[in-house]
Amino acid sequence: MTMNEPLVSAAEQEINRLMTLHPKGFDLSLDRISRLLEVLGNPQKKLPPVIHVAGTNGKGSCTAFCRALLEAGGHAVHVHTSPHLVHWHERYRIGVKGGRGQLVDDALLADALRRIADANAGQMITVFEILTAATFLLFSEQPADAVILEVGLGGRFDATNVITDPAVSVIMPISLDHQAYLGDRVELIAAEKAGIMKRGRPVVIGQQEFEAAREVLISTSERLNCPTAVYGQDFSAHEEFGRLIYQDEFGLADLPLPRLPGRHQYANAAAAIRAVKAAGFTVTEAIMEKAMANVEWPARLQKLAEGKLLDYAPKGSEIWLDGGHNPAGGEVIAEAMAAFEERQPRPLYLITGMINTKDPVGYFRAFADIAEHVFTVRIRDTEAGLDPVVLANAAFDAGLVAEPAGSAAEALEEITRRQLPGASPPRILIGGSLYFAGNVLADNGTPPG
Known part of the structure; x- marks a missing residue:
């Protein structure tokens, strides 16, 4: 279900x-x-x-x-x-x-x-x-x-x-x-x-x-x-x-x-x-x-290896899901992404949803030097979800290029459209909130068990 x-x-x-x-x-x-x-x-x-x-x-x-x-x-x-x-x-x-x-x-x-x-x-x-x-x-x-x-x-x-x-x-x-x-x-x-x-x-x-x-x-x-x-x-x-x-x-x-x-x-x-x-x-x-x-813990640098959303991403993409949502969380996730980059270089895209009690600029600042592009998405099933335009502006204030998207699937489709022939498949980090991570796991058909 x-x-x-x-x-x-x-x-x-x-x-x-x-x-x-x-x-x-x-x-x-x-x-x-x-x-x-x-x-x-x-x-x-x-x-x-x-x-x-x-x-x-x-x-x-x-x-x-x-x-x-x-x-x-x-x-x-x-x-x-x-x-x-x-x-x-x-x-x-x-x-x-x-x-x-x-x-x-x-x-x-x-x-x-x-x-x-x-x-x-x-x-x-x-x-x-x-x-x-x-x-x-x-x-x-x-x-x-x-x-x-x-x-x-x-x-x-x-x-x-x-x-x-x-x-x-x-x-x-x-x-x-x-x-x-x-x-x-x-x-x-x-x-x-x-x-x-x-x-x-x-x-x-x-x-x-x-x-x-x-x-x-x-x-x-x-x-x-x-x-x-x-x-x-x-x-x-x-x-x-x-x-x-x-x-x-x-x-x-x-x-x-x-x-x-x-x-x-x-x-x-x-x-x-x-x-x-x-x-x-x-x-x-x-x-x-x-x-x-x-040890297992969903949505904490969880690699999505299967599920419906993978069909929207460029073939061979590496997709990570993480619920970290504050500046300190952003820093440890960005450090992990940088370590992955050292081992295997790939362009990094962010797909982010956050709630309005967090510090989005502080979160995004950790990724300023490593992310190519940010897509912002509204979290479902909560009145506290940040408007994707507001969230994109926060990413911009942190030094990133960003734009809103209707859903994680839409953002993945847009990343696929931008993929150039022969280019390395991207690394994609979906995160910014445990609530957003929950939306993604539900859409992916892979809820925690």
């Missing part, structure tokens, strides 16, 4: 109904969800060990690496992520002992949502809080060895932060994003993210670009007397002779490079390895090797 098909799942019908009754947005407070969870019997207190992950960038990748590590060790792992790309069910992955976790069954999710709506009894609450309550209800009722819980927005007042005794709290790279909610300086945002730390519970701090953010995180963990591991100080990772070298106080591991491309994934993998260890799980070198080979 894709977003273009008329069939609507039972869970989606329930969510649509709830959206007519409750606001879609964020209203940062823990009072409403705490009240609701109390009525539901506090399922958040009946979970297996929780790995709680916050950060501006990299938290989804860290979550994926944690899952790969735990599953490589034979554990059943429940995983909560947000936002979803194509279907609401992607937010809830139910663990399978000795196997790969599966997206929640539609009937199971629909039933959980109905029970939560009944328990809420029409009181004020946001849809995100209801969806988070569903996480705790589902994960408390299905057996598993661990839960990986990704923060939705911020940390301190995020609906996931009703967890009082995480096995480990993980803070991934922090940069400016969601300033309207979290503050306009990295140290303010770091303080919000640090809100998931709990007194005396282990903390892992991932690679931080900004020293001010790093200092806030370390001082908070020290104040709360948390056993703390800091990237670059207590653990690290780097590439050496085409291998990933991971090192921490327990020793050194010589591993294959992770399946997720881009140098930024080395630090993400390292944070996950250290986090899973801090959570009390055994992580052998064999488990790490298997995890690096099996």
Whole structure:
């Protein structure tokens, strides 16, 4: 089923109904969800060990690496992520002992949502809080060895932060994003993210670009007397002779490079390895090797190797999909594109859709010296999508040549029209938003599974 098909799942019908009754947005407070969870019997207190992950960038990748590590060790792992790309069910992955976790069954999710709506009894609450309550209800009722819980927005007042005794709290790279909610300086945002730390519970701090953010995180963990591991100080990772070298106080591991491309994934993998260890799980070198080979995370430098959209692109094109949407995300994706260019030169085209809470000029600036042309597209199914003309002007302000297009397929057709005989097939990066990535995966007929 894709977003273009008329069939609507039972869970989606329930969510649509709830959206007519409750606001879609964020209203940062823990009072409403705490009240609701109390009525539901506090399922958040009946979970297996929780790995709680916050950060501006990299938290989804860290979550994926944690899952790969735990599953490589034979554990059943429940995983909560947000936002979803194509279907609401992607937010809830139910663990399978000795196997790969599966997206929640539609009937199971629909039933959980109905029970939560009944328990809420029409009181004020946001849809995100209801969806988070569903996480705790589902994960408390299905057996598993661990839960990986990704923060939705911020940390301190995020609906996931009703967890009082995480096995480990993980803070991934922090940069400016969601300033309207979290503050306009990295140290303010770091303080919000640090809100998931709990007194005396282990903390892992991932690679931080900004020293001010790093200092806030370390001082908070020290104040709360948390056993703390800091990237670059207590653990690290780097590439050496085409291998990933991971090192921490327990020793050194010589591993294959992770399946997720881009140098930024080395630090993400390292944070996950250290986090899973801090959570009390055994992580052998064999488990790490298997995890690096099996890790998957849609729309994070995902190579589109099949699907409907490939028919519109020039034959032999290399098409990448990435949901990075802020200046820091743009920089790591641009670095990956530049590395690809070094290995195999190709003209780079961008097809970009963004929402109106982001910094498009800052995002595009990272590509100013490497992209030939930008096509801008409006994101479907959201009122927050930036007008393609406005987005094209932002790309122009960042030093790029840009023009609007009606869809990703139209942009690919235009790239095909411009392809000269005998020229190298292009490299095409589709991105700028996880919401746009979801549109593309739906159109391509390859939703996450």
